[in-house]
Amino acid sequence: YFLGTWGDYPTYNLPLALAIWFYGVRTKSSAWRRVAVICFLGATLAGLFDDFFRLTLGRPRPDAHMPDGFYGITYAFRGGFQSFPSGHAAAVFGAAMALLVVKRPLGLVATLFAFAVVWARMELNRHHPSDVAVGSVIGIYFGLMVGFGAKLRHTLPMPPLDISAPSP
Numbered sequence: 001y002f003l004g005t006w007g008d009y010p011t012y013n014l015p016l017a018l019a020i021w022f023y024g025v026r027t028k029s030s031a032w033r034r035v036a037v038i039c040f041l042g043a044t045l046a047g048l049f050d051d052f053f054r055l056t057l058g059r060p061r062p063d064a065h066m067p068d069g070f071y072g073i074t075y076a077f078r079g080g081f082q083s084f085p086s087g088h089a090a091a092v093f094g095a096a097m098a099l100l101v102v103k104r105p106l107g108l109v110a111t112l113f114a115f116a117v118v119w120a121r122m123e124l125n126r127h128h129p130s131d132v133a134v135g136s137v138i139g140i141y142f143g144l145m146v147g148f149g150a151k152l153r154h155t156l157p158m159p160p161l162d163i164s165a166p167s168p
Contacts, residue, residue, distance in 0.1 A: 012117075013043035013091050016110075035106075038098045038150045046094025046142035050087050050135055059084035063125040086127045089118045089135030090142075097143025101151055114139070 017040035024032030058071035064080035075081045092114040100107025118132040127135075 008088050009043065009047055009091055013040070013047075013095050016095060017043070020106075034150070035099070035103050038102050038146055039095045041150075042098030042139075042143040042146040043091045043095040045146060046090040046139040047087060049142060050085050050090035050138050053085060054082045054087060057084055058082075059128075059131070061126055062128055068128070083127055084131045084134065085138060086118065086121060086131040086135030088121050089114075089127075089132045090139040092117045093136045093139025094143040094146075095139075097140050098147040098150075099143075101144060101147025 017036045020039055021033055021036035024030065024034075024036060055076050056073045058073060058075035058078075058081045060066035060068065060071070060075075061080050061083040064083075066080070070084070071081060092110075096107060096110035096114040098107075099110045114136075118127075118136060121127045121132055122129060
């Protein structure tokens with residue numbers, strides 16, 4: 001159950017990206033520092049997209065003891081009404097999928113961790129299965145988008161920079 005408290009931005013995603021970054025600094029590897037940025041972007045974009053909906057839909061958490069439904073933005077900022085979609089699921093899968101594309105072994109471990117986190121969130125009665133399913137899909141989408149975008153950007157040759165003055 002302790003995994004259910006992990007997986008959010010300050011307790012998992014930010015420390016993971018920083019650990020990868022510092023590993024890159026220590027080993028003088030720009031590739032690992034790039035991986036850290038990719039991991040950070042995957043989690044951040046997924047989390048921001050997820051939060052937009054979470055903060056407008058107002059679905060009560062299972063442990064809120066309220067009838068299930070979407071109560072809208074007027075309830076969304078009250079405690080217990082930010083269940084759908086799961087922010088933990090979006091953030092952990094955003095980071096995991098980005099890592100899976102650019103550093104497969106690390107990404108596999110992160111993906112297994114992501115599945116454990118979303119399972120724990122349901123076991124703790126903090127989310128409905130649909131909350132973690134939709135949050136996971138959001139994370140998978142943004143993580144793959146960031147990962148493949150970075151991989152494509154890194155493999156394509158950069159055009160030469162033309163700094164000459166434009167012709168009249």
